Amino acid sequence: xTDARQLKREVANKFGxxxxxxxxxxxxxxxxxxxxxxxxxxxxxxxxxxxxFVASPRHxxxxxxxxxxxxxxxxxxxxxxRAMPKPRLVVAVGACAVGGGVFAxxxxxxxxxxxxxxxxxxxxxxxxxxxxxxxxxxxxxERMEPKPRASVLSSR
Amino acid sequence: xxxxxxxxxxLRTPVATRHYPxxxxxxxxxxxxxxxxxxxxxxxxxxxxxxCPTGAIAVEPRGDAESRWRLDYGxxxxxxxxxxxxxxxxxxxxxxxxxxxxxxxxxxGVHLVKGGKR
Numbered sequence: 001x002t003d004a005r006q007l008k009r010e011v012a013n014k015f016g017x018x019x020x021x022x023x024x025x026x027x028x029x030x031x032x033x034x035x036x037x038x039x040x041x042x043x044x045x046x047x048x049x050x051x052x053f054v055a056s057p058r059h060x061x062x063x064x065x066x067x068x069x070x071x072x073x074x075x076x077x078x079x080x081x082r083a084m085p086k087p088r089l090v091v092a093v094g095a096c097a098v099g100g101g102v103f104a105x106x107x108x109x110x111x112x113x114x115x116x117x118x119x120x121x122x123x124x125x126x127x128x129x130x131x132x133x134x135x136x137x138x139x140x141x142e143r144m145e146p147k148p149r150a151s152v153l154s155s156r
Numbered sequence: 157x158x159x160x161x162x163x164x165x166x167l168r169t170p171v172a173t174r175h176y177p178x179x180x181x182x183x184x185x186x187x188x189x190x191x192x193x194x195x196x197x198x199x200x201x202x203x204x205x206x207x208c209p210t211g212a213i214a215v216e217p218r219g220d221a222e223s224r225w226r227l228d229y230g231x232x233x234x235x236x237x238x239x240x241x242x243x244x245x246x247x248x249x250x251x252x253x254x255x256x257x258x259x260x261x262x263x264x265g266v267h268l269v270k271g272g273k274r
Contacts, residue, residue, distance in 0.1 A: 042172045043173060045173045095230065095231060095233050098260070098263065099231040099260075101210060101233060102209060102233060112230075120258065122257055122258075123256045124230050124232065125234065125253070125255065126235075128253070129183065131174075131180070131181070135176075135177075135254045135256050138177060139256045146258055147254055147255075147257075148257050148259075148263070149229055149257070149262060149264060149265040
């Protein structure tokens with residue numbers, strides 16, 4: 001196990017039952033944002049898992065990025081990331097943040113979140129359903145295991 | 157109607173919360189989820205790759221009789237067009253939704269299918 005991997009595990013242990021999340025909309029169509037809003041309602045209620053949304057990146061442990069990275073938000077996204085106290089995690093939510101999605105090649109878009117921010121967990125979906133986002137957040141703090149598509153499909 | 161009814165309503169209403177990681181609720185019927193390929197049915201026509209609006213599907217010939225079918229779930233917008241156009245009904249949208257991974261490359265599904273150069 002590499003040092004970086006060990007450090008990640010340590011971070012996950014620290015955040016495991018108390019994770020403060022800052023949501024960053026880097027140019028989203030609002031689909032993913034609505035699914036994130038649903039996380040806090042009484043049906044999904046992420047606060048029962050110790051996850052809460054905070055108003056400032058300075059209070060956050062994890063940055064949830066939704067939407068394709070637009071060129072005019074590139075710098076703001078970096079500043080948001082830098083404002084977070086270490087250790088910090090980044091999760092990309094939705095097809096746009098993960099791979100660029102439908103808006104990747106438009107004039108105002110810089111592409112997916114990955115080259116600009118160091119993404120720890122990718123949550124595909126357009127938008128991912130609230131359960132999928134909870135799964136992603138719990139994967140980020142190592143409370144659930146990811147199911148990589150490559151291995152799922154090759155085992156069949 | 158009366159005030160008593162209003163006060164008692166919350167006590168009579170069941171808890172709405174779904175206990176996700178402990179209890180997995182499958183999506184409702186008709187949910188258009190993750191498209192998945194049944195490789196034994198695929199004939200390698202490549203129609204899915206042509207119709208895909210984000211270019212998430214690629215069907216590349218590998219030799220004369222075989223093709224490599226590749227779906228990048230990180231690009232997929234779950235529109236279900238690939239399942240609609242497939243002449244052999246080899247693609248179906250499933251209820252699977254736990255797709256989160258730690259590495260970008262892990263959200264890509266690959267199959268070897270019939271087809272090849274034509």
